[in-house]
Amino acid sequence: MICGHYSIYDETGGKIIVNSSTLQEINKNPRKYSVRQSSGGHNALGAIVFRFQNSHGVYLHDTPQKQYFNRENRALSHGCIRVQNPKLLATQLLAFDDSNEKIAVLEEAVKAYCKRDFILKQPVPIIITYLTVLIKNGKPIIYDDIYQLDKSLVEMLHHDMRTATTP
Known part of the structure; x- marks a missing residue:
C-alpha cells in the first residue's frame, strides 16, 4: 500500500490508518471503503484524468506507460481508455469551452502533479x-x-x- 502510494478511505471520506485491527474491520464490510492512489509520477492513471458520465465507470486517462502506444496490441488497460497526448486533449477541450484562461492553470497542475478539477461549461459528446x-x-x-x-x-x-x- 505504501510503496504504491495508496490510501484507504471510509464512506465519509476519512482516511484510515492501516493496522491489523482496521484491516479486520475493512474485511468485514469492504464496500464501506475505497482505495485511492495519490497523484504523482507513480500514479497508474498518469497526470490527467478525463471523467465523463457513463454507466460503465469508464474514463479517459494519461498513462506513465507511454511505451504502450508503440505496441501493435494495445488492449492493455482494465477497461478505461489511455490517451496518448492528454495535455493536448485537455488544452483543446478548454479552448473549445472558451476557457483559455484555465490552460496555464492546467499546465502548472500537470507540472506539480497537483489535483485540479476543470468542469466544462458546455457538454462535449464522447462516442466510443x-x-x-x-x-x-x-x-x-x-x-x-x-x-x-x-x-x-x-x-x-x-x-x-x-x-x-x-x-
Missing part, C-alpha cells in the same frame, strides 16, 4: 466505438475480440437473417 474488423486500403484488418462481443453480434445477425427470409 468498439471494432474488431476495420477496412484499411480495401483490405480487412481483424483485431482480437477482447470483450468477447462478436459471438453475440453474429448470433443476432443470423437470427435477423433467418427472420427476414422466413415467409
Whole structure:
C-alpha cells in the first residue's frame, strides 16, 4: 500500500490508518471503503484524468506507460481508455469551452502533479466505438475480440437473417 502510494478511505471520506485491527474491520464490510492512489509520477492513471458520465465507470486517462502506444496490441488497460497526448486533449477541450484562461492553470497542475478539477461549461459528446474488423486500403484488418462481443453480434445477425427470409 505504501510503496504504491495508496490510501484507504471510509464512506465519509476519512482516511484510515492501516493496522491489523482496521484491516479486520475493512474485511468485514469492504464496500464501506475505497482505495485511492495519490497523484504523482507513480500514479497508474498518469497526470490527467478525463471523467465523463457513463454507466460503465469508464474514463479517459494519461498513462506513465507511454511505451504502450508503440505496441501493435494495445488492449492493455482494465477497461478505461489511455490517451496518448492528454495535455493536448485537455488544452483543446478548454479552448473549445472558451476557457483559455484555465490552460496555464492546467499546465502548472500537470507540472506539480497537483489535483485540479476543470468542469466544462458546455457538454462535449464522447462516442466510443468498439471494432474488431476495420477496412484499411480495401483490405480487412481483424483485431482480437477482447470483450468477447462478436459471438453475440453474429448470433443476432443470423437470427435477423433467418427472420427476414422466413415467409
